[in-house]
Amino acid sequence: MRLINRNGALAYGLALLVLVLDQISKHWILFVFDLPARISEKVAGPFHLTMVWNQGVSFGLMRADQDLGRWLLVAFSLVVAAALAVWARKSERRLMAAALGLVMGGAVGNAIDRARFGAVVDFIDVSRLYFPWVFNIADAAITVGVILLLLDSLRKESRA
Template structure:
């Protein structure tokens, strides 16, 4: 499978999983009324509407901010999608697909509901992590993939780069 096709597969799977979990939890359960749901001593399902970006920064209550964040998400997804089409390795293609799929999943929420539906809360003792969703997790995994791809030598098997100079 080419890097671009692997990236597209990751994008579509991420977008589908993100929207399926959000729609299933929000419309298919009574989580909104009965939260939190304890999954494990360190994990709960809750309902949080994030009107900002990562970690709740830059909260936007008005329509202008909402649509600016949608436009920014779509622009970033388009730019990363172009990069994904040109990816020289499957790891890079999949990493970019995860990021684009996550960005699109959160953009759909913001466009339809005015905020992103977050629902996973990890905690232990006095420590509490931000509430997140499948799209957020995919974006983080994609960034990790980008870092790993940048650390791998381009001469490794299966990692021929398109931008590499042709042999003499």
């Protein structure tokens, strides 16, 4: 009996890819590019790098300014990622597996920030396109993953 199917491996691989890209980008923003000292930097057109320490959940909702809230959010993120990992192990559809992988990687990436820094490192700023939030790769992965899960739920089940 296999513990994980091919789609589960896809989910885990995608989660790892998101996690690695997220953490590398945050390391670069904080310690190489030193964005905190600059606050905001124009990159091209409407794209800016803007430093924001997000103490809330996605897009700054439900702030967790106290240590208890911070650690509850870390624990919640890790529990969600673990539950999704169990679900992904035997995912029958590639779209669902990809969606679960994106959400898992993003959840763990932001949990690492909360544990290390007490807040999530956000820096991608496209507010000139009327999108008012600053976000990171983990946030983008979670958002795309949730959208893919919704799309997958609208698919009709195939009769095998």
